[in-house]
Amino acid sequence: xxxxxxxxxxxIFFLVIITILIAFFILPISLPLIFALLTAIxxxxxxxxxxxxxxxxxxxxxxxxxxxxxxLLALLIYFTVTQLVGRLINFTKSAxxxxxxxAGAWIDMQDKLFNYTEGMPLEVVESIQNGMNQVIESARxxxxxxxxxxxxxGLLTGIPNFLVSLLxxxxxxxxxxxxxPGLKKxxxxxxxxxTKKKVILMTDRLNRTVFGFIKAQFLVSLIILAAxxxxxxxxxxxxxxxxxxxxWIIDLIPxxxxxIILAPWSIYQFAVGDVAEATKLAILAAILLVIRRTVEPKVxxxxxxxxxxxxxxxxxxxxxxxxxxxxxxxxxxxxxxxxAREAGIIKLDFKI
Numbered sequence: 001x002x003x004x005x006x007x008x009x010x011x012i013f014f015l016v017i018i019t020i021l022i023a024f025f026i027l028p029i030s031l032p033l034i035f036a037l038l039t040a041i042x043x044x045x046x047x048x049x050x051x052x053x054x055x056x057x058x059x060x061x062x063x064x065x066x067x068x069x070x071x072l073l074a075l076l077i078y079f080t081v082t083q084l085v086g087r088l089i090n091f092t093k094s095a096x097x098x099x100x101x102x103a104g105a106w107i108d109m110q111d112k113l114f115n116y117t118e119g120m121p122l123e124v125v126e127s128i129q130n131g132m133n134q135v136i137e138s139a140r141x142x143x144x145x146x147x148x149x150x151x152x153x154g155l156l157t158g159i160p161n162f163l164v165s166l167l168x169x170x171x172x173x174x175x176x177x178x179x180x181p182g183l184k185k186x187x188x189x190x191x192x193x194x195t196k197k198k199v200i201l202m203t204d205r206l207n208r209t210v211f212g213f214i215k216a217q218f219l220v221s222l223i224i225l226a227a228x229x230x231x232x233x234x235x236x237x238x239x240x241x242x243x244x245x246x247x248w249i250i251d252l253i254p255x256x257x258x259x260i261i262l263a264p265w266s267i268y269q270f271a272v273g274d275v276a277e278a279t280k281l282a283i284l285a286a287i288l289l290v291i292r293r294t295v296e297p298k299v300x301x302x303x304x305x306x307x308x309x310x311x312x313x314x315x316x317x318x319x320x321x322x323x324x325x326x327x328x329x330x331x332x333x334x335x336x337x338x339x340a341r342e343a344g345i346i347k348l349d350f351k352i
Contacts, residue, residue, distance in 0.1 A: 032169040040176035042210060043069060047177065062177045070170065079249075205339040213328070216300040223295055224251045224258055224288055231284040235277060251292075258288045300331065310334060 043065055051061045176183075188196050229244035236243070247258045262285035270278035301311035311331055318330020 032165040033172050036169050036172035037176050039173050040180055066174050202339045209335050219299050220296050221248055221251045235280045259285050
């Protein structure tokens with residue numbers, strides 16, 4: 001028992017306790033600072049490339065890259081907000097006509113149901129009607145869950161907190177970008193030469209992986225853009241350019257994907273009675289989903305240095321364990337493990 005009570009084990013135990021406390025109490029309220037640090041690390045190669053290309057000093061380069069990044073971020077937020085507000089205004093204007101069309105489609109559907117079920121036993125007809133009523137009630141409850149008073153109040157009260165977090169993120173990002181070399185130097189001062197080489201190897205590999213991931217997402221989204229444009233040309237030519245661009249932008253966001261646009265659109269067309277167009281949109285949504293799930297593992301595997309099979313397996317297991325975010329957490333864990341093994345931090349030299 002005494003051999004376990006030494007200074008080294010006590011230090012490890014103390015560090016584990018500190019890490020757990022930080023993970024549960026500090027990290028949840030430090031997300032803007034963490035995202036700022038991660039963004040600064042991602043922008044560091046661009047900073048170094050700009051310094052080399054234009055022979056600028058670091059402060060001048062950081063200011064230029066920082067302003068460029070903020071402009072891109074502002075344009076993205078502006079475009080997203082204006083599109084959402086515009087769609088919301090159009091929806092509120094057309095809401096009465098839409099609801100009337102849906103009500104008319106529902107009455108027509110009931111009339112057709114009565115014609116189809118004529119002559120059937122009363123229990124069967126009542127069962128079908130109860131099932132359809134349950135579907136309608138579920139859809140109503142689902143919509144009310146997003147437009148009730150508590151949700152809207154929560155969103156409105158969360159706007160000031162979001163703006164404060166965004167302000168701290170912007171300030172922290174600039175300071176991290178300026179001090180990143182100094183922070184690296186302080187970290188390396190606490191490492192031995194061997195550990196320093198391993199950490200440098202891992203960070204270089206992770207940098208290549210992150211940029212490879214971004215490149216893979218962009219390449220896959222271009223394929224989605226082309227497929228969406230061709231599909232919408234056949235379904236809705238007048239909206240092909242605008243909607244394919246919106247689908248492309250939404251598809252760049254990994255968690256959402258193009259189906260978040262096409263699925264509600266298809267449901268709306270079905271509700272207003274245009275079954276043919278609703279079916280076409282649903283087929284297009286399924287095609288885009290299949291393209292992404294088929295092409296993404298191969299492209300991502302090539303860009304981040306994993307085989308398509310390893311990428312697919314890690315994405316599937318990550319999806320089952322962590323939900324949608326697991327599609328990216330899974331490959332990242334595999335890359336971290338592979339990099340640690342290549343750096344000699346993890347050794348698996350055994351035979352059975």
